[in-house]
Amino acid sequence: MNREAKESFTRFVAARSNSLIRLAYVLTNDQHAAEDLLQTALTKTAVRWRHVRDNPEAYVRRAMYNEQINR
Incomplete structure (x- = not known):
């Protein structure tokens, strides 16, 4: 990941983490599991x-959903 992409990703995480952790909690019903789920989804993101920049939140949400289903 180049510098610009890294900065863009960091800005996305800072801006959307609160909303995404709430969804992760709804999916898991456990704070620690929600944090792990979000971390896994953000790693995949x-x-x-480069491929999901246009709509990264949708990608993260789908990744969390799929990860939770697979657990």
Whole structure:
């Protein structure tokens, strides 16, 4: 990930983390599990950042949902 992409991803995480952690909590009903779920989804998003930049929140939400279903 180049510097610009890293900064863009960091801004996204800072701006949307509160909303995303709330969704993760709804999916897991546990604070620690929600934090783990969000971290996993953000890791997957970071790897694909070039491809999901246009709508990253949708990608993270889908990644959280899929990860929770697979658990």
